[in-house]
Amino acid sequence: MKLLEVQDLSVSIHGTEILDNVSFNINESEIYGIVGESGSGKSMTALSLMGLLPNGSKSTGSASLSNTNLLKLSEEKMCSYRGNAIGMIFQEPMTALNPVQTIGKQVAETLIIHGQAKKKEALEIAREKLNRVGLFEEQFPLDKYPHELSGGQRQRVAIAMAIAMRPKLLIADEPTTALDVTTQSQILNLLKSLVEEESMALILITHDLAVISGLANKVAVMQKGKIVEKGKTNKIFKEMKHPYTKQLFSASNHVPERNTMAEETPLLELNHVIRKYKLPRENIFKAPQTFTAVNNVSFILKKGENLGLVGESGCGKSTLTRAILGLDELQSGEIFLEGHHVNAGKKLDSSLRRKMQVVFQDPFGSFNPRHKVGRLISEPFYLIEDRPTGDLLKNAINQALVDVGLNAEDAEKYIHEFSGGQRQRIAIARALIIKPSLIVLDEAVSALDVSIRAQVLDLLAELSNKFELSYLFISHDLSVVRNITDRVMVMKAGSIVESGDTQKVFENPTHPYTKELIAATPRLPENLTT
């Protein structure tokens, strides 16, 4: 039974084409995946179905829900469809709820708005719906406020709001992208069971092929505002007729080529490192409480080794990174780089300083937008005694840019002229320019689209071969860590719970947490990977 029929949907915003003749059909009780990289138009497709396109948008074509063309509905009529016939949840659970309203009220509001129930009754139904999404009375009474819930719990509230009216269609726009893997799998399971039990259709929008593969009956692959391929998930994933689909797949599970050349000499050594924070005082009479972000961590990174550090958000991996870089003082323990003490707050010996560099996650926040690339990537030379000047400096900058696959002329450009992938290359060039032995990669590829990510990973592998670099690869993404590291450590709540050879850990996890993590990570079917 056809529920939604989208025909030649085109959207432009202020004259810029966003969607180009998008057509697809969804049956009742079906999970339909839309997959694509950023800017492919997948979110715009969802918003045009909801009639929530930004100001200045124009849409043509049709989108018929049970034979009603949503695009032709008046705003007033559309209001009665939203939340009623179509529910929608968004990516960012942290900001998607009104901070000053209780969760009960927010769920009940859907019912009240659509005249389904009066206040008291609506709250009762809201209770049921919250129970339905796994937020039970004892822990989650109706008068909780959003800030008292975790991200995953908030996403459940958002789901409860969206399904309160038992819509025929639920649109989930990257519903789990902002969540940790274990939470992600719980939410995905919830969505799956809702589809089955409430007999509604789900449009699942994501960039993650693995998420789709485990869930969707059908899938549409989008690129630059167009659907390049669509059909049954199994079939699409098996055949991969369109080159873009193929490219996505290979990129998603890309294993860069590299040589393992770990020597026995330790490069970085951590001994019983403890890092504590003072929490803000609860009140002025209480002593501030401390939070132990890194609890007694010890490990050795050998020369030439790629070491992975995985863990979910809040596990302390960023704090550990900062401690290793000598940015924060330790409360106890020691860090040695090539046998020299890394002591925060004290001047790092310049010979030592040049041995360690860092690449951060955010390709947008990593560069001062007011400086030219040449100045940006030469920043690590600061405080180095024998720093090159004049032509030497110029050569070093050019060489670093060429090494990461950019042009020497790029040194004269500003950062906003580059794409996310290029920026990450520039970040690597900045790390590379003083020829360090260790580069700390803090979620260095997490913000990149899969195809770009594959390229950057290749570059990292190539550079590590060429310059005998060691990487400390910090990430929440297990699949990436698996493909690029020799050894891996799993961190939970400030402690390293398991470590060992990457292959071994992933195949035979011993710690329950590692097991849970690996199990929760959505994976592409083995047989599909090339």
Place this chain on the structure above:
Amino acid sequence: MLQFALTRFISLSLSLIAASVVIFAVIEIIPGDPASFMLGINAQPDTIAALREQLGLNGSLLSRYVNWVSGMLVGDFGISYTYKVPVSELILARVWISLPLAVYALAISTLIAFPVGLIAAAKRGKTIDITIMGTTQLGIAIPNFWFAMILVLIFAINLRWFSAGGFPGWEEGFLLSIKSLTLPAIALALPQASILARIMRSSILDTLDQDYVRTARAKGLSQRQAIWRHALKNALIPVLTIIGMQFSFLMAGAIIIENVFFLPGLGRLIFQGITQRDLIVVESVVMLLVFAVIIVTFIVDLTYAAVDPRLRKR
């Protein structure tokens, strides 16, 4: 909530202490002797000395500071040098003009600003929005004393609808008193209303861009319902700050307006106190105003906590 209030309260007390030191220090270095001012140009030195003694101007700095602060704690602000009555009496009499005037002006500005700001936000980019924004820019640019002059010229001198100023006293009847505060309140309220309307508009627009408003729209709320049920309460937070700041401004900043309309309010009391070197009045009233500002800030903070549950648990 209680802890939050307590924490804020202690920081408030510290601010008050700091403020009292600053005020006392500034007043101390003002040149000019209250005694010689009071006795005029024919007075003899020994007369002045006698008066200084009588006024208690001869104590040490520290002892006078301590006397002043400890007196204030029990509501004793000292005796005015020139009026020779307790400062608290003076303040009490004046507060009943300054406070109603501030409240009146604030009421006018809020009553204008809220709907105007809402309309402008709801009609963002439309002609009415542009008109409102232009008008408010003009409102901000007009100096209130100039506006007051024009109001007096038109309504008191030409049309004679209002008296040119003065205050009959509450005992002469509520309506009469309110009427005499009307022109000053309007003069004070116009720029405030303009500022408030702009803040209101931008605050609503900011909240309209929030994810939770999009969520609300996805639930089926219309634009208007989304503003009313979700954006407004959140948008009120910055608006509240401004209202709080405006209130204190209106309490203290009305000096010029009080002069134009010869209202015997706190602002004029200070001004007069400064020119007559009735410093005990000046320091007490300034302290009181700072106190009022800090208290208002405190109340605004508590109101935040009431509006925003995230603050309550801290």
Place this chain on the structure above:
Amino acid sequence: MNFFVKKVATATAILLSSTIISHAAQTDITIGMQLEPPNLDPTGGAAGAIDQVVYANIFEGLTRYQADGSIAPALAKSWNISDDGLSYTFHLHEGVKFHDGSSMDAEDVKFSLDRARAEDSTNAQKALFAGIASVDVIDATTVKITLSSPNGGFITNMAWGDAVIVAPESIGNAATNPIGTGPFVFSNWVQGDRIEISRNDNYWGNPVALDSATFKFISDPTAAFAAMMAGDLDAFPGYPAPETLPQFAADPRFTVIGGNTEGETILSTNNKDEHFSKLKVRKALAHAINRQEIIDGAMFGYGKPIGTHFAPHHPDYIDLTGNSNYDPELSKKLLSEAGYPNGFETTLKLPPPSYARRGGEIIAAQLRAVGIKAEISNLEWADWLKQVFKGKDYGLTIVSHTEPMDIGIYARPTYYFQYDNPDFQQLMTDLTAESDPSSRSAMLKKAQRIISEDYVNGYLFQLARTSVINSKIKGMWENSPTQATDLTGVSWTD
């Protein structure tokens, strides 16, 4: 403008017609005052505003000033002066009662005078009582005052507001609750706004016509204008915005009175200043000033030019303006002769009244024309007292000396303009001792000449006392021989 005039005319017409109907005989009056008195004890402070409320209305002295400046008996119905001029015997009216019902007798006179001249007295005009050797009560209505040396002005001294008779029981509270013997009793003071007084039904003298009077304090000249125009006030003696007087004069609702004051407005000059210590420089200064322009520009025509420190309405006044006629060329010449061909820089420190502020701007411009650069700084009174009056840290200043017959200040070498002339000082000593009217007159004339020819200060004009009053009020003082708003003779015409 036309629009405005028409509006006023219409409004006036409406007001007139309604007034005729509603007011048969108004018995209350609202009077505007620029300054609020700090307190209501005339014996404890210098503020002229105190006398403006209480003098002759609430408090009375042994003698009193009349509207024309002459001295009349008050609480003392008569007095005898001994031949040596040292002892004065005052005969008091009988049956005079203070407002609290207690009677006023010789003991109260003794108390008042002794209190004023006591060591710890805070009387601002203590000099008035300095010559008193003793005060003796003869009987309930007779007081004998003995002076240490003859003083021709003693009777006048006793007419000052600072010499009023108070009672020992009530003087302590006089600051806020003045109890005197006058025809009005104090009834209410809304601080910062107004003071109300009402008729004393037990007054010993002739009863007054008014039932009550309100003094309303409006410091801002614009506000004063608006309040008069809007009909909030019935009278504003010493109206502070002369520029608007033509408008009132043209309006039948109002009468403008241009009276005299005792205020010699002078460009006070620091005679010890490095430049102004030279007579030629002071003379140059005098000739650089165009008095008429100042009177027109600052006072809008109200004020009489003076050439010395003496009130023109006084019988002994001589016109010495010729000594300092406006002659910028002469002024420049004098300056070159004094060694300043290119002029010099000095300071012009101005107190708040508009005669000083506006006059200062004009004078600065006039001085610039002859090469003297006077840097203006506008000071509050308190600051002016400190810097100029006490500190003598100034070159020039403008101030109006409103005390009556105060030429004696030129005999004080430490006075703020620091004029030190032994001849003049001797003349003043002689004057005090002289009681023969014609000799006194000659001495006063001589004194006027000395200071005029010494160019001690720049003599500008006699401050006019312009009052705006409702046309139907009669009996207000035209002149201001002393600072007072004497309401004893005031009434409404219909």
Place this chain on the structure above:
Amino acid sequence: MTHFPRTLIFGGILFSIFLLGALISFVWTPADVEILQITARFKLPSTAHWFGTDHFGRDIFSMIMVGARTSIAVAVVAVGIGIALGVPLGLWAAANHGHWLDDFIMRGNDLVFAFPSLIIAILITAVFGPSAFNAIIAIGIFNIPVFARISRGGALSIWTLDYILSARVAGKRAFRISAEHILPNIANLLIVQGTIQFSLGILAEAALSYVGLGVQPPTPSWGRMLADSQTMISIAPHLALFPGFAIILTVLGLNLMGDGLRDILDPRIRRTQR
């Protein structure tokens, strides 16, 4: 950057008129504002005196030109004080975020905000005497916390960015980071706020001069022109109207400029307008 908002253009033109007038007044004015001509007072606008003459017979048009100089100079220096002291304070506080220094600076800021500004200005001039310099100080003091607050806020959000970490990895200290990385990136905010404070400075100068606490005569100032003329408003309204309009239009121009600058400079607003 090619597209300038209309508010910026309109506001810029308005303000430029007065700025130009102020600049020209250094070399030329239609009449000398220090020469009084009592006989020619209260002249209505004419070809000889475009805006008429005041109560001393001075040419109002010339006075407004020179007055613009005063207003603009006072406001510029006052804003300069605010920036020169407030920005370093704010940056310093941000660099020490979490430390008691930050708290101390910010509480100090709050305290200054708690003082009634006009009254403090009056007190300051009571202490040091009225002059342009003291008016500048009085206005400047209240600009300090404004800029401290805004630069701290801006700096705090930049301190969390990764390029600051990179700079720290390179061994740069807080001072250098603030100067090299933070300051250029909060310049937008500062320019927008500076424009607004500038207009507030002009209003404040007018208010102070109006109560007689600004520049001293004979230097013309708009606020004093208003104060001098207000009693004459019913006999010669042009005396009060022209300086009033001058203040309104200058402030309006600056505020519109501020709005326009915000549109093109403030990335936060730019995002929301998209």
